[in-house]
Amino acid sequence: MDDERIRIVVIDNQISRNTVYQLSGKEITCCHVANGICETAGENYTGPSHGSVCAALAAEFFPHDDIIGISVADEQTNLSVSNVCKALSWCVTQSVQIVCMSIGTTNWLASLSMKDITKKLAEQGTRIFAAVDPAGILTFPACYPWITAVKCELENAAITGNPGKLNVYDISVGYFPSDVLDTLSLKDRFFLNRTSSMAVPFVASQMTRRSEKRNTWNRNNSVIDSIKVDKKKVEEKSIEIPIVRIIDQNRRELQLQHLFWEKGYMACLFSGKRETNWAELIVAIDNSDNFEIAIHALKEASIILVDKDVDGKIIDSKQDYVLDISKETIADACEQIEMFFSNETDS
Secondary structure (H helix, E strand, O other), X not given: OOOOOOEEEEEEOOOOHHHHHHHHOOOOEEEEEEOOEEEEOOOOOOOOXXXXXXXXXXXXXXXXXXXXXXXXXXXXXXXOHHHHHHHHHHHHOOOOOEEEEOOOEOOHHHHHHHHHHHHHHHHOOOEEEEEOOOOOXXXXXXXXXXXXXXXXXXXXXXXEOOOOOOOOOOEEEOOOOOHHHHHHHXXXXXXXXXXXXXXXXXXXXXXXXXXXXXXXXXXXXXXOOOOOOOHXXXXXXXXXXXXXXXXXXXXXXXXXXXXXXXXXXXEEEEEOOOOOEHHHOEEEOOOHHHHHHHHHHOOOOXXXXXXXXXXXXXXXXXXXXXXXXXXXXXXXXXHHHHHHHHXXXXX
């Protein structure tokens, strides 16, 4: 382990310095975002809030380092992406080595402001770890490729990577030891469980080799199982999300997707040749299982565009509309799709 102390920032709802000390025996620095400014905070909160528990876990798993907790919720525990971005901007200026985020959003439109700031932070060398939605829904900012997305799957026996699988996370972790959670479980048996939020600081400490509490880490392991999807629910949801097969000899599917973005739609592209890029809402579909996982992960989507390279055996029974736009402008194609589904709704 490197003897040099590093700075770990936990961004969460309400973080209590006193609660963290009671749970971990470690003093941390607390800040909060108020009136658009991230500043040092007094003891504004009490009790084992979500943020205090996650900060206490960071204190436990990073025993020799400096922990800074940034509260981004108000006294009513309301969270805003704007406050999260202010906290991330503060990290850009403060030589932070690790950021742990056990909060996120499945709202693509609301998340857009986090994209550039998290990328800037990562490009500076900060490692960002973020929890994914426990139901396997695409979560921002965890899905960005410069962030390590963490999911807790208790059937796993260790921390495992996710090579070659279509999933919305990078790292899966099973049960892990924690004195903080053991203490909390004496009063509330919920803390006998492990969640993705709890796992974020643990995974961060293991992957950066900062903690004496080791778990098995084997880069050759793969996730034991992919996201378990209820096929009946997937079929129901596929009816609710418009699915449009796009035929275009000029290969302008991305332009069409981006025009839908400009209009405020969370438009996703399923492709038979492009690689998966969750941050750009592009998913490689080469088999029915991947289709089901993607539909489940993108249940917040407004529309799904499918390029001509996706095998018809996978998509033909699921698609709602097929449109050849080879001789159309992108604007006209977008308008036709909007009109088609508008008429479907009216009828």
